[in-house]
Amino acid sequence: MHKINYARYIVLGMLSCGPTTGYEVKRFVKEFMSYIWDISYGQIYPTLSLLERQGCATMNEEKTGGGRPKKVYQITDQGLTELQAWLRGPETKEYELFLKLCFGSLLTPDELIPKLEAYRRKREEELPIMEEWLKTMESGPVMGPNTPYYLLLTKFGFDYFHLEKEWCSQSIETLKKLE
Amino acid sequence: MHKINYARYIVLGMLSCGPTTGYEVKRFVKEFMSYIWDISYGQIYPTLSLLERQGCATMNEEKTGGGRPKKVYQITDQGLTELQAWLRGPETKEYELFLKLCFGSLLTPDELIPKLEAYRRKREEELPIMEEWLKTMESGPVMGPNTPYYLLLTKFGFDYFHLEKEWCSQSIETLKKLE
DNA sequence: AACAACATGTAATAAGTTACATGATTGG
């Protein structure tokens, strides 16, 4: 099991939306994905040139008057194939599904729905376990002086899992209508 | 601005709860913090021995019959001082506050409350911005074919920020009663 | 007999951050 390189898929995904530059990738991620993803120039630029060397993207320089020329990257068939293989493959990390959803139009709703169902099922299994923890913590200082603080966090975790579960259900319904 | 080493503070925090071993740290994090934190043995054991070398912890070997002896680590005054300095200091990363809360008993409620208030304020400022995005995305395919998928994610983000905001308010009230 | 849990650790590798370096253009 190898590590997943989020940066690579963020960049590849952005490229799949149309020709773009490193600067624009950063802007987009900051503006519309900042509450869940981040990416730094130190990842973007090396990733972009690696992608080019590997045949996943092509580059065109655009002269902009006096300034530094823009480097506009475009995804290739090979890049698209790799992106789709990742999108279709299994999620190995928490939240990987959220990133995949950003490029959801590259899959059909019925490829996405089972993934959302699996995610929901996982949360459904975890919720009663968290409820147990809550009861344990409420019944006594089982975790020493930090118990009241863990309790706050666990309450948050419980509500958070519940939110994810509900969101999955709603999203599944929305995707079914899109089909 | 330097990177924060979560692993170091997770281990230091666990040590502040009483003498413990690397194996136990892993177990605890997995059992009670897994929905938000993770830590691997590849981080735990080197961190533990670094902490010892730096005078933040002391180690005692406990022979357990035939098996490999347990290495029980205990936090020192220096380690506690470092932990508290971090707890009192500013949060530089998203979710750092959640980790600090795990060891909340080392601070007074009125040291924690302003931190929660600041976090809530941040979310209160971001919520109307996300509401704007939602309107923008609902009014047309502003982000190409991925728009319906971004919309799902942004809805989640909005509800999530709302949840965090509400949780802050409830936690602040709980902490006020603890005072 | 097999398997999970207890228990510690290292080496190779990968992923991500920060600080730095450079310079044009646009708006107030």
Add this chain to the structure above:
DNA sequence: CCAATCATGTAACTTATTACATGTTGTT
């Protein structure tokens, strides 16, 4: 004229993951 934004990139560093290595004890 100053600050922000546009625009690209590198080097040093830190942080984290994975796979491997080893062996015991308790449970089924």
